[in-house]
Amino acid sequence: KNEVEQSPQNLTAQEGEFITINCSYSVGISALHWLQQHPGGGIVSLFMLSSGKKKHGRLIATINIQEKHSSLHITASHPRDSAVYICAVETSGSRLTFGEGTQLTVNP
Amino acid sequence: EPEVTQTPSHQVTQMGQEVILRCVPISNHLYFYWYRQILGQKVEFLVSFYNNEISEKSEIFDDQFSVERPDGSNFTLKIRSTKLEDSAMYFCASRIGFSGEAFFGQGTRLTVV
Numbered sequence: 196k197n198e199v200e201q202s203p204q205n206l207t208a209q210e211g212e213f214i215t216i217n218c219s220y221s222v223g224i225s226a227l228h229w230l231q232q233h234p235g236g237g238i239v240s241l242f243m244l245s246s247g248k249k250k251h252g253r254l255i256a257t258i259n260i261q262e263k264h265s266s267l268h269i270t271a272s273h274p275r276d277s278a279v280y281i282c283a284v285e286t287s288g289s290r291l292t293f294g295e296g297t298q299l300t301v302n303p
Numbered sequence: 304e305p306e307v308t309q310t311p312s313h314q315v316t317q318m319g320q321e322v323i324l325r326c327v328p329i330s331n332h333l334y335f336y337w338y339r340q341i342l343g344q345k346v347e348f349l350v351s352f353y354n355n356e357i358s359e360k361s362e363i364f365d366d367q368f369s370v371e372r373p374d375g376s377n378f379t380l381k382i383r384s385t386k387l388e389d390s391a392m393y394f395c396a397s398r399i400g401f402s403g404e405a406f407f408g409q410g411t412r413l414t415v416v
Contacts, residue, residue, distance in 0.1 A: 225402065226402060228404075228405065230407075235409070236340075236392050236409070236410045236412070237407065237408075237409040237410060238346070238394060238407040238410075239407070240404050240405055240406065240407070243403070243404050243405075281345075281346070283346075285402070288351065288358070288359045289334055289336075289351060289358075289359075289398065289401050289402065290336070290348045290351055290359055290361075291336075291338075291346075291348060291405065292348065293338075293345045293346040293347070294345065295345045296345065
């Protein structure tokens with residue numbers, strides 16, 4: 196079993212829709228990261244969370260430590276949001292353990 | 304905005320050859336990492352580096368791999384004798400401290416033929 200599970204694997208939405216991507220993990224963590232990977236391959240950090248909720252523009256990330264679960268929400272989605280969204284956790288040490296990613300496609 | 308820079312963006316090498324992948328982390332960052340992503344798979348941790356030494360490495364990071372910070376700015380990953388299965392995208396990352404946001408480079412796509 197993977198330490199980090201994301202769902203869904205693939206998500207197609209229409210422009211303007213509210214999007215939720217979920218991440219569950221099976222180990223104790225010190226922090227959880229949400230990252231974005233564009234088709235060219237580069238990885239951009241979106242959020243780092245250890246509790247509660249963070250918001251940046253149209254993106255919102257939440258984490259429930261007791262349930263070992265985090266969600267990434269995108270409000271008013273846009274075609275430029277199309278990318279792979281990756282959940283990664285820190286356990287012992289500072290290394291990140293990555294999920295498989297969620298491929299998001301937003302159609303105009 | 305400061306960024307992590309990796310060179311080259313793409314490298315093709317023959318099996319058995321040595322390759323060096325280069326990274327310039329953000330200047331005031333103290334923790335450095337190499338990750339790799341085989342095509343179609345998830346990103347995997349290779350090694351972390353702090354205070355001029357390896358702080359953690361994965362089982363992937365065997366004797367064929369080495370890292371170095373030869374001067375105050377560069378952070379390199381060397382693969383001594385490349386294998387076909389080393390073909391992947393290699394990402395460098397840096398962080399200001401033990402915990403904190405991770406900044407990734409754009410990656411080096413290594414193709415071993």
